[in-house]
Amino acid sequence: MSLDPEYLKSERSQEWRTALRSKIKNKERTAIQRVHMPEQAPEVRVKYQDREVNLGITAEMAALEASRCMDCVTPTCIEGCPVNINIPKFIKLIENGDILGAAATLKETNALPAVCGRVCPQEKQCESRCFYVEKMNLNSVAIGHLERFAADFERASGTSNIPKTAAPNGIKVATVGSGPAALSFAGDMVKYGYDVTVFEALHEIGGVLKYGIPEFRLPNSIVDFELDNLKKMGVKFETNFIVGRTASFDDLREEGYQAFFIGSGAGLPRFMDIAGENYNGILSSNEYLTRVNLMGANSDNSDTPVIKGKRVAVIGGGNTAMDSVRTALRLGADRAMIIYRRSEAEMPARIEEVKHAKEEGVEFMNLCNPLEYFADEKGMVNRMRLNRMGLGEPDASGRRRPVPIDGSEFELDVDLVIVAVGVSPNPLVPSCLPDLKITKWGTIVVEEEKMQSSIEEMFAGGDIVRGGATVILAMGDGRKAAENMHEYLQKKVSNPTKIN
Amino acid sequence: MSNKIIEKEYFSDKVIRFVVENQKISRSRKAGNFVILKIGEKGERFPLTIADADPVKGTITLVVQIVGVSSAKLAALEIGDCITDLVGPLGKPTDIELKGTILACGGGVGVAPLLPIVEAFKKAGNRVVSVIAARSKDLIILEDQIRKWSDEVIVMTDDGSYGRQGLITAGMEEVIQREKIDECIVIGPAIMMKFASLTTKKYSIPTQASLNSIMVDGTGMCGACRVTVGGKTRFTCVDGPEFDAHEIDFDEMLMRLGGYRAEEAVASNKYFQK
Ligand SMILES: Cc1cc2nc3c(=O)[nH]c(=O)nc-3n(C[C@H](O)[C@H](O)[C@H](O)COP(=O)(O)OP(=O)(O)OC[C@H]3O[C@@H](n4cnc5c(N)ncnc54)[C@H](O)[C@@H]3O)c2cc1C
Ligand SMILES: Cc1cc2nc3c(=O)[nH]c(=O)nc-3n(C[C@H](O)[C@H](O)[C@H](O)COP(=O)(O)OP(=O)(O)OC[C@H]3O[C@@H](n4cnc5c(N)ncnc54)[C@H](O)[C@@H]3O)c2cc1C
Ligand code: SF4
Ligand code: FES
DSSP: OTTOHHHHHHHHTSHHHHHHHHHSOHHHHHHSOOOOOOBOOHHHHTTOTTSOSBOOOOHHHHHHHHHHOOOOSSOHHHHHSTTOOOHHHHHHHHHTTOHHHHHHHHHHHOSOHHHHHHHOOGGGTGGGGSHHHHTTOSOOOOHHHHHHHHHHHHHHHTOOOOOOOOOOOOOEEEEEOOSHHHHHHHHHHHHTTOEEEEEOSSSSSSTHHHHTSOTTTSOHHHHHHHHHHHHHHTOEEEOSOOBTTTBOHHHHHHTTEEEEEEOOOOOEEOOOOOBTTTSBTEEEHHHHHIIIIITOTTSTTOSOOOOOOSEEEEEOOSHHHHHHHHHHHHTTOSEEEEEESSOGGGOOSOHHHHHHHHHHTOEEEESEEEEEEEEOTTSBEEEEEEEEEEEEEEOTTSSEEEEEOTTOOEEEEOSEEEEOSOEEOOOHHHHTOTTSOBOTTSOBOOBTTTTBOSSTTEEEOTHHHHSSOOHHHHHHHHHHHHHHHHHHHHHHHHSGGGOO | OOOBEEEEEESSSSEEEEEEEOHHHHHHOOTTOEEEEEOSTTOOOEEEEEEEEETTTTEEEEEEEOOSHHHHHHHTOOTTOBOSEEEEEESOOOOOOOOSEEEEEEEGGGHHHHHHHHHHHHHTTOEEEEEEEESSGGGOOOHHHHHHTOSEEEEEESSSSSSEESOHHHHHHHHHHHSOOSEEEEESOHHHHHHHHHHHHHTTOOEEEEOOOOOSSSSSSSOTTEEEETTEEEEHHHHOSEEEGGGBOHHHHHHHTGGGHHHHHHHHHHHHHO
């Protein structure tokens, strides 16, 4: 919808926007330097697991940054956004001083702007497609910082506008899981008038947003605020409910649910299957982050324990690895090390996370790979053996394949090892639906345009389809699924013979 | 799903039986399944086996032994209180078939998870011989219920204060010597399962052990519960909790049970090597 050129043109030609464009010359706009996100000083922030690193830009900074945007005729940035936010419109609203209007624009297409403004890899998405980058070789407009600013402003203003919902149509639908895919699906379906229930296996709603991404990057209170909005819109939440276990899909059909959205994520940790990996003190990043983020194990009044390592090795180079290593620092590590088998250029983690990690004193041991772990007499890990890697020919992923260097083995003293080498799709749902088509990797096969699975009333999206992606792609899937499930159900309703 | 406690019964001062309202789980659970509980906002997630269920009343039965903070927090709840979070049923159910003669062995609080399995095997038409064991008389639990579903029950106590004096393995040997056993199931402290498993291995009796690994989520998400079976790493919560006992690396399992190993080793050594 918002990629439609006619629509974009009509929005762009509104009087206020035309006026705003002529207020400042483009030359002056492009002369302004990109805003710097104010940050908590590294030596302070490493002491607090629960204090955000990025402090957010001020209203003045936001207004100035917004004025950099030239409100392009062909806003390529929108094409770079997986949910096609009307980027120039929200930025121009900020420039015009209508921050709540900007927030409302974000919410037209993005159910969780305060989340996305914090965790999206904008440098690979909208910002990489900004005119400043594509045509002028300058720093892009800070779209992500502005998104966060507008969303935070709205939350602080207390005048959060709850999106309008259609009159209830009485049709029950359910989601399996409560990560970003399911939440954006639920938000859209409730807007269409459906009776939506979100089923979550854990005791908290939010999926990775709660159990994975740490407080210093995404405070739970922000996720809770967005959840509250969904509640106000009428979405129902059931925690401690494993679809396929607590009740079967047939049970839920009997209770009147007519269609399902599967957003069960890719939550299964992978290990490397090397000698000594089951010693105590070696755990998956999921376990480590869950203990801290979901169970609050870092605080004294929590019953859940966590090992506070002094010499911590984190295996991997993705966001999960960065979140783990930075958490280890905050829990008191003297040495917090990233052990990654490729070089920094191949690291899948967000650039900002790598930068922050370096500032905080994380040691990067790139082009290294673990071979074996050793333990003390109690079975607690105390040492590991690694070898160095070189880069060979590009592999299937297009990245250069790491190859071990002969005779490069060395040892390292460690007292905590966190394995963050990837996750696999959660097999629970596929295992209880024999007719559901899955790939050899265990992801659910969907018709890409519709997110519809091989079982017609089941749609799916997010990591269970993609095998591991991003918050925004998961949310985009949820939206697409909602739109198509709506169409599917409306057809079914107008052709009632198909309903039992 | 209120998770309200409607019955509470002390088997001993450390072992308590709870009947808890949860209609959904009472209907969907099978023998061998467990639940994860969390008590209070700051509570820890910990697993307990579903010892029994009544789908008509919509209740499940849990038997807990007080060993640390979480079990003590549960024990402190009274009739009418609600368990903050309760999720399940988790784990693969026991493979119940008509196999012939089943040797069912339970040590300590392990008798609680054994009960639904004994019942299911009996109902499937098997001959069931149960051996239940504990350190002393007051730690023998659920004897009457086990009797109800067993053709024969042997009770062993460490100190001889009840039943026969000796280790569970002595009771097992006796049965194995005198009749053909088609399958054995053992549930109890890891150290007991290790020795029980060594016993049946001598006689090549197919044996399942139900493991009590440390868990966090119970849904396969964290790997805290990993255990080596047949040389491969498996997750107890989703691949188990029952595994082929002769393939389990019990020493690694004991090591992974972690910090409390020292205290438990003292107790078990006394129990098994005396
Ligand atoms: C540590 C970490 C950091 C990350 N950082 C970033 C980042 O900075 N930026 C970014 O864009 N992406 C990041 N990602 C990736 C991103 O979080 C995921 O791609 C995204 O959360 C996927 O969303 P989802 O809705 O598919 O599933 P999830 O968020 O995985 O949620 C799935 C939920 O479904 C539940 N569930 C599973 N099975 C069932 C069932 N049968 N019944 C009921 N509930 C069930 C699970 O308990 C879980 O809560 C990160 C991931 C991790 C782990
Ligand atoms: C699938 C499964 C089913 C289970 N079913 C039952 C059940 O039906 N009834 C029941 O009482 N328990 C059962 N357990 C064990 C139970 O989960 C633990 O005893 C409990 O989590 C201990 O928590 P805590 O906080 O009370 O003790 P913690 O504070 O965690 O531990 C305190 C001390 O208790 C001892 N301890 C802790 N865990 C165990 C253990 N697993 N085995 C022996 N000693 C231990 C140690 O000495 C430790 O130092 C089961 C475990 C699993 C994995
Ligand atoms: S491409 Fe850049 S300058 Fe152009 S509209 Fe988008 S954000 Fe503004
Ligand atoms: S308890 Fe987390 S994977 Fe088994």
